[in-house]
Amino acid sequence: MYLTILFLPLIGSLISGFGGRWLGCWGSSLYSTLCVFFSFLLSLGAFYEVGLCGISYHVILSSWLESGILKINWGFLFDSITVTMLIVVTSVSSLVHLYSIKYMETDPHVPRFMAYLEIFTFFMLILVTADNLLQMFLGWEGVGLASYLLINFWFTRLAANQSAIKALVVNRIGDFGLTMGILLIFWTFQSIEYSVIFPIAPLFENFSFSFMGANVHCITLIGLFLFVGAVGKSAQLGLHTWLPDAMEGPTPVSALIHAATMVTAGVFLIIRFSLLLEFSPSILCILLIVGSLTAFFAGMTGIFQNDLKKVIAYSTCSQLGYMIFSCGLSCYQVSLFHLFNHAFFKALLFLSAGSVIHAVSNEQDMRRMGSLVNFLPLTYSLMLIGSLSLAGFPFLTGFYSKDFILELTQVSIYNNSFYVSFSFWLGSMSVFFTSFYSLRLIYLTFLNNGNITRPLLKSVHESSIVMTLPLVLLSFGSLFFGYLGKDLFIGLGTDFWKGSIFVLPINNFFVEAEWVSIINKWFPFILTVFGILLASLINITEISKYFILKLYKPTFFLAFLLNKKWFIDILYNRIIVMPLLNFGYNTTFKALDRGFIELSGPLGFSIFISNWSKVISRLQSGLLIHYVFFIVVGVCFLFLILTQNSLMFSINPKMLGIFFILTFYI
Amino acid sequence: MISFFNYMNVSISLFLVSILGIFLNQRNILIMLMSLEMMFLSVSFNLIFLSIHLDDIVGQIFSLLILTVAASESSIGLAILVIYYRIRNTIAVELTNLMKG
Numbered sequence: 001m002y003l004t005i006l007f008l009p010l011i012g013s014l015i016s017g018f019g020g021r022w023l024g025c026w027g028s029s030l031y032s033t034l035c036v037f038f039s040f041l042l043s044l045g046a047f048y049e050v051g052l053c054g055i056s057y058h059v060i061l062s063s064w065l066e067s068g069i070l071k072i073n074w075g076f077l078f079d080s081i082t083v084t085m086l087i088v089v090t091s092v093s094s095l096v097h098l099y100s101i102k103y104m105e106t107d108p109h110v111p112r113f114m115a116y117l118e119i120f121t122f123f124m125l126i127l128v129t130a131d132n133l134l135q136m137f138l139g140w141e142g143v144g145l146a147s148y149l150l151i152n153f154w155f156t157r158l159a160a161n162q163s164a165i166k167a168l169v170v171n172r173i174g175d176f177g178l179t180m181g182i183l184l185i186f187w188t189f190q191s192i193e194y195s196v197i198f199p200i201a202p203l204f205e206n207f208s209f210s211f212m213g214a215n216v217h218c219i220t221l222i223g224l225f226l227f228v229g230a231v232g233k234s235a236q237l238g239l240h241t242w243l244p245d246a247m248e249g250p251t252p253v254s255a256l257i258h259a260a261t262m263v264t265a266g267v268f269l270i271i272r273f274s275l276l277l278e279f280s281p282s283i284l285c286i287l288l289i290v291g292s293l294t295a296f297f298a299g300m301t302g303i304f305q306n307d308l309k310k311v312i313a314y315s316t317c318s319q320l321g322y323m324i325f326s327c328g329l330s331c332y333q334v335s336l337f338h339l340f341n342h343a344f345f346k347a348l349l350f351l352s353a354g355s356v357i358h359a360v361s362n363e364q365d366m367r368r369m370g371s372l373v374n375f376l377p378l379t380y381s382l383m384l385i386g387s388l389s390l391a392g393f394p395f396l397t398g399f400y401s402k403d404f405i406l407e408l409t410q411v412s413i414y415n416n417s418f419y420v421s422f423s424f425w426l427g428s429m430s431v432f433f434t435s436f437y438s439l440r441l442i443y444l445t446f447l448n449n450g451n452i453t454r455p456l457l458k459s460v461h462e463s464s465i466v467m468t469l470p471l472v473l474l475s476f477g478s479l480f481f482g483y484l485g486k487d488l489f490i491g492l493g494t495d496f497w498k499g500s501i502f503v504l505p506i507n508n509f510f511v512e513a514e515w516v517s518i519i520n521k522w523f524p525f526i527l528t529v530f531g532i533l534l535a536s537l538i539n540i541t542e543i544s545k546y547f548i549l550k551l552y553k554p555t556f557f558l559a560f561l562l563n564k565k566w567f568i569d570i571l572y573n574r575i576i577v578m579p580l581l582n583f584g585y586n587t588t589f590k591a592l593d594r595g596f597i598e599l600s601g602p603l604g605f606s607i608f609i610s611n612w613s614k615v616i617s618r619l620q621s622g623l624l625i626h627y628v629f630f631i632v633v634g635v636c637f638l639f640l641i642l643t644q645n646s647l648m649f650s651i652n653p654k655m656l657g658i659f660f661i662l663t664f665y666i
Numbered sequence: 667m668i669s670f671f672n673y674m675n676v677s678i679s680l681f682l683v684s685i686l687g688i689f690l691n692q693r694n695i696l697i698m699l700m701s702l703e704m705m706f707l708s709v710s711f712n713l714i715f716l717s718i719h720l721d722d723i724v725g726q727i728f729s730l731l732i733l734t735v736a737a738s739e740s741s742i743g744l745a746i747l748v749i750y751y752r753i754r755n756t757i758a759v760e761l762t763n764l765m766k767g
Contacts, residue, residue: 622763624698628689 001042002057002078005086006125008039009093013118020111026101028111032118033097039121040090043083050083051488051496058131058195065134069190075131077194079500084336084489085128085268088343091477092260093121095470099351100252102466103358107250113153117256120146124261128268133182133192136269140178140233143262144171150257151249163245170242174232174266181225188218198275198502205279219276223283226273227290234266234320237294241569243317247309251354254309258316259347264339267323271339274332275502284328284507285419291325292423294318297566299433303440304562308357308366311441312349315390318430319346319402325423326405330507333497334408337489338401341389344477345397348386351471355379355463356445361456366441371450375460378468380446382475387442389478391435392528400482404490404513406431406524411512431524435531443539673715680708695750695757699743706736 012035016028023031049055061074078086097117104110123146127139145168152164182192188204189197201219208217230236235243243263247254257263270277270287277283295318302314319342326335357364359376373380389396392403409424450457462468488496492514503510561567598604619630687701710729717725751757 620766622766624695624759624762625689625692628698632685632689 002046002059002076003061005039005042005046005090006076006122006129008035008042009118009122009125011035013115013122016111016118017115020115023111025105025110028114029097029101029104032114033094033101036090036094036097036118036121039125040087040094043086043090046078047083047087050078051080054495054498056498060131070186070192072132072134072192074135075193076129077131078129080497081268081271081336081500082128084340085264086125088260088264088340089121089124089128092343092347092474093117093124093256095347095474096252096256096260096351099255099354099467099470100250102464103252103354104250109153113150113250116146116149116153117252120150120256120261124265127265131194133185133194136272137175137178137182140229140265140269141175143265144168144175144233147171147246147257147262150253151246153249153253157248160248163242163248167242167246170239171232174229174239177225177228177232178269181222181229184218184222184225188222194272201276201279217280217282220280220282223273223277223280224286226269226277227283227286230266230269230324231290232266233269234263234324235294235317236266236290236321236324237297238290240294240298240317241565241572244310244313244565247307247313251309251350251357254313255347255350255354258313259350260343263316263320264343267320267327267335267339270324270327271332271336271501274327274330277327278330278502278504278507284330287328288325288419288423289328291321291323291328292426293321295321295325295430296426296433297321299430299437301562301565302437303433304559305437306365306367306563308353308364308369308441308445309350311366311437312346312353315349315434315437316346318434319390321430322402322405322427325427326408328423329405329408329420329509330503331405331408331510332501332503333494334401334404334490336501337485338405340485340489341397341401341478341482344474344481345386345389348382348471348474348478349390351467351474352379352383352386355467355471356383358463358467359460360452361459363452363456366444368451369445370448370452371446372460373446375457376446376462378462379471380442382468382471383446384442385475385478387438389482391438391532392431392524394525395483397478397480397482400486401490402431403521403524407513407516407521408509410516410520410523411509428524428527432527432531435528436535439532439535440539443535448539670719673719674712677708677712677715680711681705684708692760693758695747695759698759699740699747702743703736703740706732706739710736 012032016023016032020028046057050057057076057078059076059078061076063071064074065072097114100113100117104113107113120143123139123142125139127136127143130136130139148164148168151167152160154160185197186192188207189200191197204219206217207219208215210216232239243258246257249257277287298314298317298321302311302318305311305314319338323335323338323342326332326338356369356372356376356379359372359379360369363369385396389398392398406424406427409420409427411420452460488494492511564570619626684701684704687704688698691697691701710732713725713729713732717723717729747757754761
């Protein structure tokens with residue numbers, strides 16, 4: 001059963017990919033959807049057995065690599081984290097498959113699309129079930145590859161090509177960090193299997209090595225490298241630029257990448273390595289700061305985006321920031337709980353956005369929508385559920401995980417940590433931003449006056465049942481999962497996690513968070529409501545005109561800055577990308593490859609030979625006296641060599657060489 | 667022993683003079699042929715002297731051979747010279763530069 005979960009998507013992908021020609025559009029869609037759906041059913045079984053009954057499975061298939069001390073197996077580990085991720089991945093993936101049957105109906109390459117979606121799911125499953133780092137790395141790279149293929153699905157579009165390459169290359173930076181982390185783990189622990197690393201991690205708590213005079217704490221360095229990997233994959237601040245650009249793919253792809261699979265891989269890595277990272281306080285601090293900055297930055301940028309999908313993309317980035325800084329607070333289970341909930345409401349948001357885009361004939365700009373509530377009531381209500389859940393409205397799914405993360409940051413009042421209060425303020429501010437842009441999206445798309453052209457408005461229609469059914473299912477998830485899963489995942493004293501998550505007792509804020517003062521508990525909710533009210537105020541009343549007239553000039557630059565994503569892309573292009581490309585062309589290619597190396601190598605040698613052959617052939621002038629001269633000189637020279645040792649004089653070899661060279665200049 | 671060095675000196679200096687005559691001479695191919703003859707003479711003189719000095723007949727046989735070779739060689743050389751003159755109408759060495767490398 002456990003291996004079938006993994007291999008059903010692989011088989012589905014291979015068959016719908018290679019056999020798509022014979023299966024046809026509907027055949028391959030149905031086949032691959034069924035494969036993932038059965039995988040989902042089986043992972044429900046796995047969740048029951050592993051999560052609820054408390055049995056941990058470790059399947060070792062065969063040996064992969066054996067070289068000296070390095071032994072790597074094809075092993076699959078099913079513990080609590082894994083089965084939670086399995087549920088997330090397979091459920092969202094099967095709903096996305098179902099959705100894209102109808103969404104991609106008119107596309108000529110449906111079998112290819114289905115094969116890519118399936119292989120994406122398969123690599124994600126490999127990533128979460130791996131029992132060693134190399135196999136996890138296989139899934140990690142495979143997910144990156146599949147994201148490339150999916151973002152680039154409409155490969156005739158230049159923008160899709162560019163953003164796919166960007167996604168792959170920016171991810172590779174993180175992958176390099178992960179590779180270094182894996183090598184360092186092998187160097188330190190002499191093994192890369194989880195079952196070896198984690199039990200002996202406490203022994204290495206104070207282990208450090210000397211590198212160029214500096215004393216490096218080993219676990220901190222490992223954690224740093226792993227965090228670089230997570231930054232790339234989970235789009236944290238610094239390497240987040242690929243995520244908004246990944247919107248170039250079809251909408252179900254965005255739902256899969258942003259909700260369930262790819263971006264959660266980095267958070268999953270951090271959660272998986274909780275048993276190691278706990279022993280390095282500085283790494284936890286970095287997680288806290290970078291995560292909260294990401295949440296703040298992305299939330300603030302999301303406000304001024306006008307593309308329907310980019311708003312949701314930035315909210316993904318912001319929520320991933322929450323997850324990472326929750327890890328930094330050593331509350332890995334809360335992070336995973338938020339990941340679990342986030343998958344449902346973000347998939348809901350993306351698929352609803354896809355439904356809207358489908359309805360208005362592929363128009364993505366929110367400014368050209370509006371008043372769609374009359375035409376798409378179902379999509380409107382589903383998207384409202386998703387948005388309110390994202391904003392952390394009480395008793396929806398997002399509330400249970402997100403507000404708990406904010407409560408966790410509020411324990412800074414008790415332990416007086418500067419960093420935690422820093423992340424508290426940033427996190428709280430981004431709560432406000434989140435609710436503001438969620439409601440702004442709702443208003444601009446559905447409630448404000450319409451800006452659609454009349455011919456387009458005539459063709460607006462609610463999507464078919466195949467597209468709305470996944471939305472309805474996901475909306476049930478967004479409504480109820482938080483309440484249902486709360487006690488299981490983050491309840492006080494829950495034994496769901498067993499040994500898979502470890503928190504040092506000194507880092508455990510978990511219990512204190514339950515006893516923060518009542519006003520602090522209300523604080524995020526007040527910010528949420530404030531954001532909702534502000535969005536309503538601006539969009540319902542005429543106050544926006546006042547804003548435009550009176551506050552336009554002072555706020556213009558800020559709005560412009562935020563709309564252009566803080567100019568980070570441009571800065572990266574100017575400071576890093578273009579100089580690197582120029583270096584590659586001018587220095588490496590023109591100066592070194594085509595210049596120095598070629599001149600001192602084949603090209604230079606051939607020029608040297610042809611020049612000297614001309615010089616030497618010019619010696620044959622055709623004049624008899626010159627020939628005679630050379631004959632005589634040659635004979636003398638021969639005598640010189642033959643009689644060098646026997647005669648009374650012995651000539652200096654250096655002088656001989658000089659003489660030889662001088663003969664060329666005659 | 668003095669006579670040994672004198673004989674050797676005569677033959678070697680004759681040889682060197684004829685070499686100089688070959689490649690210091692810029693114009694006349696006849697002088698080159700004469701120098702060549704002189705070179706043969708000095709070699710055969712050297713051979714004869716050494717055959718006397720070492721009391722060995724082989725040197726004289728060789729010098730007889732060289733005489734015949736030199737005679738035939740100079741006749742062929744002169745024949746080539748005549749043909750060359752008939753075509754080019756000149757025997758100046760410095761103008762024979764049609765075959766460049």
